[in-house]
Amino acid sequence: MPGSMPTGGSTTPRRPAPDGQRAASPGDPAAPVGLPTADAAVLAAVAQWWRRHRAVVSAEGAIGVAYSGGADSTALLLAAATHWPGRVRALHVHHGLQAAADAFAAHATAQAARWGVPLTVLHTDARHARGDSPEDAARRARYRALAGAARAQGLAVVLLGHHAQDQAETLLLALTRGAGLPGLAAMPECRRIDGVWFGRPLLALDGTALRASLRAQGIGWVHDPTNDDPAYTRNRIRLQVVPALAQAFPSYAITFARSARHAAAAQQLLDELAAEDLARVGNPPRLAALQALSPQRLINVLRHWLRTCHGASGTDAQWREVARQMAAARTRGHAIELRVGAGRLRRAGDVVLYQPDDEAVAPQRL
Numbered sequence: 001m002p003g004s005m006p007t008g009g010s011t012t013p014r015r016p017a018p019d020g021q022r023a024a025s026p027g028d029p030a031a032p033v034g035l036p037t038a039d040a041a042v043l044a045a046v047a048q049w050w051r052r053h054r055a056v057v058s059a060e061g062a063i064g065v066a067y068s069g070g071a072d073s074t075a076l077l078l079a080a081a082t083h084w085p086g087r088v089r090a091l092h093v094h095h096g097l098q099a100a101a102d103a104f105a106a107h108a109t110a111q112a113a114r115w116g117v118p119l120t121v122l123h124t125d126a127r128h129a130r131g132d133s134p135e136d137a138a139r140r141a142r143y144r145a146l147a148g149a150a151r152a153q154g155l156a157v158v159l160l161g162h163h164a165q166d167q168a169e170t171l172l173l174a175l176t177r178g179a180g181l182p183g184l185a186a187m188p189e190c191r192r193i194d195g196v197w198f199g200r201p202l203l204a205l206d207g208t209a210l211r212a213s214l215r216a217q218g219i220g221w222v223h224d225p226t227n228d229d230p231a232y233t234r235n236r237i238r239l240q241v242v243p244a245l246a247q248a249f250p251s252y253a254i255t256f257a258r259s260a261r262h263a264a265a266a267q268q269l270l271d272e273l274a275a276e277d278l279a280r281v282g283n284p285p286r287l288a289a290l291q292a293l294s295p296q297r298l299i300n301v302l303r304h305w306l307r308t309c310h311g312a313s314g315t316d317a318q319w320r321e322v323a324r325q326m327a328a329a330r331t332r333g334h335a336i337e338l339r340v341g342a343g344r345l346r347r348a349g350d351v352v353l354y355q356p357d358d359e360a361v362a363p364q365r366l
């Protein structure tokens, strides 16, 4: 694994994990040696997360842990296996993108075996299309694979190892893209994707403390060298922006996480308002009812309608133009036809309709 860090607790899978146990050599199905003591803060975070969300996620089924072999998911796996003895299933995604992926999978397999946790390696094709971000393509492929495995294994939830610094990075990344509230809300603690619940119990925890605790116990982890590549925006944020931020504002991760929670709460209110407004304007929405709303509220309900009923989204500029044209359409003959996302929003008499691009050609195919 090129570029891996030989210092501290992180390790290349080609070297034995410095955990005082058996070496994690690829293909070595290490015999279970029992669990070391889990970090108290991580254990408490897992227990609190479960108390908050157990009523929503199914109380039945095993608990999945998305285990990359990195430090954070290692700490999470240990805490989960301690909290739910015999009930945890580890899932490792082999992205197939770098030569080291085999070694990551071998390390994860050996570590899970030492702790007596069944692990499944999921192979994905995470290559990105032209113009698509490689990070986004890999993330989408990863969640698809995790959700598919969770459904196949009947898992109650899949837990992820994101912590407070990851949350702050996500917020900063959203700012660099000019995101709206959904982006500023960053990563939720609990979310359903493709019919599967995903949970992030460690979002309030300090990642540095988490690593220090693993190191103190001699528990090893793998370091993905692509995390150091400054070609990726997230890495530049972590390697260049965050150190300066942490020096000037030592509590930045905690306060940023609080801001993300405020944004998430505000977005939830906007969604509730949009659902109420949609019930009032109808589906498809009536133009006159839309015109009775303020421009921002009109955009809010149409955004919600497009997302929930058509799985589509538009840009800021497109929505501003929608609001402008709807306000201007005061006569019966005033046509509206606008591009929004991968489709068109148009007036049909008293209502507005959305026609996705792929549907526009469907009648010719039939």
Ligand SMILES: Nc1ncnc2c1ncn2[C@@H]1O[C@H](COP(=O)(O)OP(=O)(O)OP(=O)(O)O)[C@@H](O)[C@H]1O
Residues within 6 Å of the ligand: 065, 066, 067, 068, 069, 070, 071, 072, 073, 074, 091, 092, 093, 094, 095, 142, 159, 160, 161, 162, 166, 224, 227
């Ligand atoms: N290859 C993978 N297989 C399974 N889960 C993964 C994988 N990559 C990431 N995850 C999950 O997503 C979380 C956040 O991803 P991130 O890219 O920050 O991971 P990492 O830095 O490689 O590993 P870690 O977060 O464990 O230190 C991980 O903690 C883990 O739960």
